[in-house]
Each structure stands twice: as structure tokens, then as C-alpha cells.
Amino acid sequence: MTKTTAPKKSARPKPTKANLAKEAKTPANAKLTAEELIGFYREMVRIRRFEERSLRAYQQGKIAGFLHLYIGQESIAVGCVSLMEENDHVITAYRDHGHALAVGMSMDECMAELFGKATGCSKGKGGSMHYFDPSKNYWGGHGIVAGQTPLGAGLAYGLKYQEKKGCALCFLGDGAVNQGAFHESLNIASLWDLPVVYIIENNGYSMGTSQERSSVHPEAGIAVRADGYNMNWAKINGESLFDIREGVKKAMDLARDESKPSLLEIHTYRYQGHSIADANHKKYRSKEEIDDYRKNHDPIILYRDYLLESKLLDDDGIKEIDLAAKEEAEKSAAFAEQSEFPIEEDILKDVYWEEDNPDQKQSEGRIFFND
Amino acid sequence: MPEISYRQALKNAMIEELNRDENVVIIGEEVAEYNGAYKVTEGLLKQFGPKRIVDAPISEAGFIGMGIGASMLGIRPVMELMFWSFAYVAWDQIINNAASVRYMSGGKINVPIVIRGPANGGTGVGATHSHTPENFIANTPGLKVVCPSNPYDAKGLMKSAIRDNDPVYVMESTIMYNDVGEVPDEDYTVPLGKAKVTREGTDLSLIAHGPSVLVCLEAAEILKTEHDIDAEVVDLRSIRPLDEETIVNSVKKTSRAVLVEENKPFCGVDAQIAYLIQNQAFDYLDAPVQRISAIDAPAIYSPPLEKIQLPKANVVVKKVLEIC
Numbered sequence: 001m002t003k004t005t006a007p008k009k010s011a012r013p014k015p016t017k018a019n020l021a022k023e024a025k026t027p028a029n030a031k032l033t034a035e036e037l038i039g040f041y042r043e044m045v046r047i048r049r050f051e052e053r054s055l056r057a058y059q060q061g062k063i064a065g066f067l068h069l070y071i072g073q074e075s076i077a078v079g080c081v082s083l084m085e086e087n088d089h090v091i092t093a094y095r096d097h098g099h100a101l102a103v104g105m106s107m108d109e110c111m112a113e114l115f116g117k118a119t120g121c122s123k124g125k126g127g128s129m130h131y132f133d134p135s136k137n138y139w140g141g142h143g144i145v146a147g148q149t150p151l152g153a154g155l156a157y158g159l160k161y162q163e164k165k166g167c168a169l170c171f172l173g174d175g176a177v178n179q180g181a182f183h184e185s186l187n188i189a190s191l192w193d194l195p196v197v198y199i200i201e202n203n204g205y206s207m208g209t210s211q212e213r214s215s216v217h218p219e220a221g222i223a224v225r226a227d228g229y230n231m232n233w234a235k236i237n238g239e240s241l242f243d244i245r246e247g248v249k250k251a252m253d254l255a256r257d258e259s260k261p262s263l264l265e266i267h268t269y270r271y272q273g274h275s276i277a278d279a280n281h282k283k284y285r286s287k288e289e290i291d292d293y294r295k296n297h298d299p300i301i302l303y304r305d306y307l308l309e310s311k312l313l314d315d316d317g318i319k320e321i322d323l324a325a326k327e328e329a330e331k332s333a334a335f336a337e338q339s340e341f342p343i344e345e346d347i348l349k350d351v352y353w354e355e356d357n358p359d360q361k362q363s364e365g366r367i368f369f370n371d
Numbered sequence: 372m373p374e375i376s377y378r379q380a381l382k383n384a385m386i387e388e389l390n391r392d393e394n395v396v397i398i399g400e401e402v403a404e405y406n407g408a409y410k411v412t413e414g415l416l417k418q419f420g421p422k423r424i425v426d427a428p429i430s431e432a433g434f435i436g437m438g439i440g441a442s443m444l445g446i447r448p449v450m451e452l453m454f455w456s457f458a459y460v461a462w463d464q465i466i467n468n469a470a471s472v473r474y475m476s477g478g479k480i481n482v483p484i485v486i487r488g489p490a491n492g493g494t495g496v497g498a499t500h501s502h503t504p505e506n507f508i509a510n511t512p513g514l515k516v517v518c519p520s521n522p523y524d525a526k527g528l529m530k531s532a533i534r535d536n537d538p539v540y541v542m543e544s545t546i547m548y549n550d551v552g553e554v555p556d557e558d559y560t561v562p563l564g565k566a567k568v569t570r571e572g573t574d575l576s577l578i579a580h581g582p583s584v585l586v587c588l589e590a591a592e593i594l595k596t597e598h599d600i601d602a603e604v605v606d607l608r609s610i611r612p613l614d615e616e617t618i619v620n621s622v623k624k625t626s627r628a629v630l631v632e633e634n635k636p637f638c639g640v641d642a643q644i645a646y647l648i649q650n651q652a653f654d655y656l657d658a659p660v661q662r663i664s665a666i667d668a669p670a671i672y673s674p675p676l677e678k679i680q681l682p683k684a685n686v687v688v689k690k691v692l693e694i695c
Binding site for chain 1: 481531563615
């Protein structure tokens with residue numbers, strides 16, 4: 001008998017239930033101050049409120065194209081970015097708002113970018129999938145599945161070439177693991193001992209196709225593929241911010257100290273569709289599954305409960321953070337609304353460095369061909 | 372002035388830039404220990420060591436994308452493609468990432484990368500290895516592309532490409548690697564976007580780039596000796612940016628133009644040149660602009676037919692005689 005199609009549907013393997021009180025005592029977390037611990041909560045809530053506000057703006061017709069929301073995955077960006085030092089860099093795919101806010105980009109510039117305004121982080125030229133801020137070591141924001149994975153290797157190569165002690169965090173979705181560019185990148189990273197940490201944010205679905213229907217051996221996970229490249233790998237429970245920090249720190253230390261790459265797989269979940277244009281997201285997975293993750297595995301709720309139980313925050317403190325995040329998101333929408341669109345002349349700017357720096361121009365001839 | 376080969380001229384450009392800027396690094400398949408599939412990088416590993424001259428696995432998307440990522444941090448990678456035909460497995464990196472990152476970041480990120488290698492037919496390697504993608508590259512805003520046709524330009528354009536802060540793709544030719552010409556020892560550059568009138572003439576303009584320039588020079592000689600027609604030959608050297616002024620001035624002088632390239636006809640580089648001429652020199656034309664491209668089929672293997680498929684001097688002469 002010939003196997004011609006992958007199995008149709010199956011329940012996604014459940015994550016292990018997090019135990020934050022226990023995981024808070026692991027080496028990467030034991031010395032965190034109250035201020036830092038509360039700060040992580042604030043950052044996760046900020047991302048969620050920003051995403052919820054952007055969803056409303058999308059529904060109001062203020063945002064064009066696709067909007068890939070990060071809701072449900074906030075612990076990953078916040079946990080990973082919290083470990084970054086001066087020479088560490090971040091690059092990700094198109095679900096990029098969370099990482100941008102986590103590295104310190106403002107809600108205003110991020111929301112304005114969604115609205116296509118000149119005040120956006122990319123001057124309205126990139127959109128939702130293409131946020132950038134190299135001044136914060138944030139290199140995008142890339143729209144093609146796995147297209148950023150060789151670039152992540154390149155950031156690590158640059159660090160190594162310049163003899164800087166740091167690493168590149170290259171995020172990707174679980175759908176990216178079947179792209180050739182990803183496998184080429186893993187081979188090169190391992191072959192040349194590049195200080196890169198590939199982090200698969202495994203939310204179970206590459207758009208509408210479950211992992212079981214797209215990747216072989218789903219029961220073993222996908223990080224195990226690193227074995228084929230003689231590369232360190234680990235699976236991490238994404239509902240625990242502390243587990244993320246503990247697991248990712250080990251990989252970052254390996255990169256920084258020994259210039260060795262890693263492949264990490266963080267189990268997570270997105271509550272919204274692949275993008276807001278994904279009308280089928282309650283067809284390829286069950287309502288029960290979505291509800292279960294929301295109720296029992298939400299990284300923000302679990303972390304909030306930990307803060308309350310540890311008496312680091314009380315109910316008022318929680319509400320205060322939430323309110324502040326909502327207000328900040330609301331203000332960013334107003335800022336975006338009031339900002340101006342780029343003007344027609346801006347279309348031809350930022351294409352070539354040389355055209356934008358005419359006093360240093362060496363080339364001659366014509367570069368644009370509009371008439 | 373010393374006479375050196377096109378291959379040596381490219382290598383000298385890389386040596387000078389490797390010495391000039393410690394961020395320049397050469398990466399590609401077989402560039403180091405094998406000394407280059409076409410020996411363009413011969414001896415560089417010995418001279419500069421394995422940090423600067425790096426052998427890549429056969430993973431064009433991987434290593435070219437890696438070079439793009441490194442260039443965002445200020446490294447200046449000069450990436451060798453063994454053939455430009457192999458670019459297609461790295462197309463997302465070459466077209467999407469290299470060309471768009473600056474734009475999509477609102478000008479915050481530069482990609483000072485060079486990708487170089489041969490892009491030509493005529494060597495009996497069939498359709499998969501004979502592509503000339505300069506038209507695809509020129510169709511992509513954010514990229515620059517040059518096609519040197521002689522040793523002097525090979526060195527001067529390569530040096531300009533390496534110093535440029537935008538992505539510059541250099542199309543060489545395996546057929547021309549052994550061509551010899553005068554090349555100064557000293558530091559000089561040929562600016563991107565500057566065409567050259569290689570042969571002065573008054574009766575018509577033959578406009579070409581890359582190996583087709585040599586075809587035009589041969590045709591011009593035949594036209595002079597056998598038909599008393601005085602052809603001017605314009606070598607574009609750079610496709611994007613494009614030196615429109617030199618093209619238009621030549622056509623205004625001669626009133627006739629035949630455009631010659633190895634590209635296929637549909638949306639080839641010369642389609643743009645033909646548009647340019649009718650747009651800016653319409654009143655000067657005494658005849659329709661003519662084009663000679665590769666015959667519009669995948670590159671054929673059979674050696675005698677491959678010769679026919681590519682532009683040849685006798686075909687250029689015949690076309691010229693139709694309008695002169």
C-alpha cells in the first residue's frame with residue numbers, strides 16, 4: 001500500500017503543566033529582583049494589550065494586509081529578550097510585534113507602522129511583518145517563512161568575525177522547519193560554530209496545517225532534527241517564563257562562551273488565527289483545544305498567579321499594570337491615527353543608500369526608471 | 372601598462388580591497404582550498420588565511436543569506452557564485468532580502484554585499500548552467516548590477532562594487548576569464564553607471580554589455596572593411612545604474628541603433644534600452660531600433676547549435692545591413 005497523504009487530524013500533544021514556584025528557583029531565575037520579576041509581567045501584558053488594540057484597529061479598517069498576532073506567545077519574546085546583553089541580537093519572522101516591544105521599541109512607532117504612517121518604525125514602508133530597529137539589535141521582521149534563518153546565521157557570523165562575545169537569537173515558527181533555507185542554515189551554523197540560537201516558537205500549526213500533517217515524527221518534536229546537524233537542542237515549555245529563561249540562557253551561554261549553535265523548540269499556542277485574515281482557525285483545530293490553552297496554559301495568567309502567590313504583587317498592582325498597558329495601547333492608536341501618511345516622494349527614498357546620501361555618491365547614471 | 376587577464380584583474384581588485392578594508396571577506400564554494408572553480412580566487416587563501424577566504428558548502432540560499440545577514444552588521448562579504456545560474460536556489464535571499472531590507476526598515480539597515488560569478492552561455496553546459504540573469508536583477512529596485520567586458524573594467528567595477536554600500540551583483544564570463552588587456556597596477560575604480568564608447572563611429576550605434584561587446588567589436592570591424600560602414604560600439608558596463616546619456620548621445624550622432632545581448636529577448640535588458648532610445652532620441656532615428664538576443668529557447672547543448680543560438684558577429688552584420 002502506498003502512503004499518499006498525511007493523517008488528517010489529531011489532538012496536539014499537551015504541554016507539561018508548569019510549576020512556576022519551582023521553576024523560579026532555577027539558576028537563570030533564582031537571583032531575579034522583585035522589580036525584574038514584575039517588569040516581565042508588565043512587558044507581557046503590554047504586548048497582549050497592544051495586540052488586542054491592533055486587532056480592533058484592523059477590524060475598524062485602519063490596518064491593511066495581514067496581521068499576525070502574538071497573543072498567547074508573549075512569554076517567549078519577553079523571556080528571551082530579558083536575557084540579552086550588549087552584543088546579542090534578535091531576528092524573527094512575520095509574527096514580530098512581541099519581539100519588537102520586548103526589545104524596547106515604542107507602542108507608538110509600532111502601531112503607526114501598522115497604520116502605514118510616516119511615524120512608524122519603518123516609516124510606513126514595512127508594515128506588520130517588517131518591523132526593524134537595529135539600534136536595539138532588532139533586525140526584523142521578515143515575511144518569507146524561514147527566509148530570516150540564513151540572516152540569523154549571518155548576524156552570528158558577523159559577531160564571530162568581529163570577535164565580539166555575543167549571540168544571535170533567530171526566531172522561527174514551526175512551519176519554517178520544512179524549508180530548505182532553514183536546513184542549510186543549521187548545517188552552516190554547526191559546521192562553522194556560529195553563535196546562533198534558533199528558537200522555534202511551536203504553536204502547533206503552520207497556518208492551517210497541523211504539525212502532524214506537515215512534519216514527520218511529530219511525536220518526537222521538531223528540535224530533535226538538530227541531531228542530524230550535531231547541534232545542541234532542547235524542548236521548552238512555553239507556558240513558563242522561567243522555563244524559557246532557564247532553557248534559553250543555557251543555549252545563549254553555549255553560544256557566547258563556546259561559539260556553539262543550538263536549536264530550541266518552545267511549545268506555545270496562538271489564540272487567534274494564523275493572521276486575522278485566517279477565517280478557518282476554528283475549523284482546523286477544536287474550540288475545546290483553544291479554550292483549554294486559554295484557561296489552563298496561558299503564560300500571562302500562570303505568571304500573574306505566581307506573582308500573586310509570591311506576594312510580589314497584589315490585585316491592585318495587577319490591575320494597575322493592566323490599566324497602564326491598555327492606556328498606552330490606546331494612546332498609540334491615537335498617535336497612529338493622528339500621524340501623517342508618507343508622501344509620494346517618500347516612495348523613492350530608502351531604496352539605495354547612495355541616493356539617500358548624495359554628497360557621498362560615487363556612482364553615475366540613472367538608478368530609477370519611472371518615465 | 373601591464374597586460375593581465377580578466378581573471379587576474381578580478382583577483383587584483385579583491386586583493387586590493389582585502390588589504391584596504393578588514394571587513395572584506397571572500398565566501399563561496401571552492402574559493403579557498405580548491406583555489407576557485409575558475410581560479411579567480413587562486414592563492415587568496417595562502418595570502419589572507421581562512422578567516423578572510425572561506426569555503427562554503429553547496430548551500431547557496433544558506434551562505435548567501437548568511438552573507439546578507441553579516442553585511443547588515445557591517446561586514447563586506449564578496450560572495451562567489453560558481454555560476455550565476457546557481458543563484459536561483461538562493462533567489463529569496465538575493466531578490467527578497469538583499470534588495471528589500473533597506474527599504475522595509477525605512478533606511479535603517481544597509482546591505483553592502485557583492486555577489487559575483489560568471490553569467491554566460493557558449494560553453495556547452497546546457498540550459499541549467501547558461502543563464503544571464505542581469506535583466507532579473509535590474510528589474511529589482513534596491514539592487515545594482517554590472518557586466519564588465521574587459522580586464523580594465525573587471526578590476527575597476529569590482530573595486531567600486533566592494534566599496535558600494537548597496538548590494539552590487541557582478542556578472543562575469545567564463546569565456547572572458549583568459550582575455551588579456553592593459554590594467555594599471557595602481558588603485559583605480561570604474562564608477563557604476565558609466566558606459567564607455569569602445570569604438571567611435573558615425574553610421575550606427577552597436578550597444579551591448581558583457582561578452583556581446585566583443586561580438587559587436589568584431590562586427591564593427593567587418594562592417595568597416597567589407598561594407599565601409601562606420602559603426603560606433605557602446606559598452607554599457609553597468610546595467611543598473613544605467614548611463615542613459617552616453618547611449619542617447621551616441622544614437623543622436625549616428626541615428627541608427629542595433630542592440631545586442633546574450634539575454635533572451637522578452638524583457639531583456641535591451642527592451643529597456645530600446646524604450647529609452649525611442650523616448651529620448653525619437654526624432655533623431657532614421658530607422659527602427661533593432662535587437663539581437665539569444666534565440667528564444669533554453670540554452671541548447673549541441674555545440675554547433677549553441678554557437679548559432681548566441682549573438683554572433685555575422686548576424687549583427689546582417690541586421691545592420693538591413694537598416695543601413
